[in-house]
Amino acid sequence: MQADAVVLDIDGVVVDVADSYRRAIVESIERVHGDTIEKAEIQAFKDAGGFNNDWELTDAAALFVLARREGLDLDADAFTDRIAERRAESDDAEAADGLDAAEAVVDDALDAAARERARADWNPERLRELFQQLYLGADLYADIEGRDPDLDEPGFIHDEPVLLDAETLDALADYPLGIVTGRPADEADIAQRRAGLDVPDDRRFTMDDWEEGKPHPRALVTLAERFDAEARGASSNRTRSDAVDSVVFVGDTLDDVKTAGNATEADPDREYFGVGVLTGGLTGESGRRKYEEAGADAVIDSVNDLPDLLA
Secondary structure (H helix, E strand, O other): OOOOEEEEOOEOOOEOOOOOHHHHHHHHHHHHHOOOOOHHHHHHHHHHOOOOOHHHHHHHHHHHHHHHHOOOOOOHHHHHHHHHHHHHHOOOOOOOOHHHHHHHHHHHHOOHHHHHHHHHHOOHHHHHHHHHHHHHHHHHHHHHHOOOOOOOOOOHHHHOOEOOOHHHHHHHHHOOEEEEOOOOHHHHHHHHHHHOOOOOHHHEEOOOOOOOOOOOOHHHHHHHHHHHHHHHOOOOOOOOOOOOOEEEEEEOOHHHHHHHHHHHHHOOOOEEEEEEEOOOOOOHHHHHHHHHHOOOOEEEOOHHHHHHHHO
């Protein structure tokens, strides 16, 4: 695979979030509503698309739990299948919001009285407060959110194993390197420091930098344009081509690989390759198959196989 630049997602690619973000989703819903989903069911929401923001995934999963109490006769797979169908029907499928689709599915499935009861119990504000306290821990929550926590928790963020090996990072030094992530900027900073990723702000898009989220192509195309401008302005003794004509984007969700496909449509003068890793929620042969069906250009076991793919 020929690449002039490489862009990485963080969650599931650079760090393992199975016992951090995903645990925070499950436990936040349990603490607020007394019931929750299984951790394995989170992947069904991710596969439905439109959940680049884990706060919104938490809200959607909580609404699902509350709707089930009110008689919703769907399991997580069937519910998220309907979310995917709703998103596909959107006029702008790139930006179709997963949470909006989840609300529409619930509204269609329940009668008016049941809908009203479910929404009366639904508390997205408290879900986010608990999510951040569980994920960040009391000290980081106070620093980042600027509020006093009401939970004394150490923070799941400290339980995130780094997936990106130092040797891989060295091998990627030959390429302009960027990041596109659904994390808030402060949380992206923490993951980057732990992984040794010295990526400047102008080569990074976080939740704070764009509204659309994946699989919208704007962030990826913008980074490619910036890489290209840097390369063309570089000194004449560069050993690589001045133009950045091809970009590899490595992610751990179907929306990640779809982002690369959407970028190719939006910016046909360049090639964008979507590479899926099997270190996030998609694993094994079933994960590989889902990636391929979503249009992935390659599937690798982990980000540490990327240098061989690009060789």
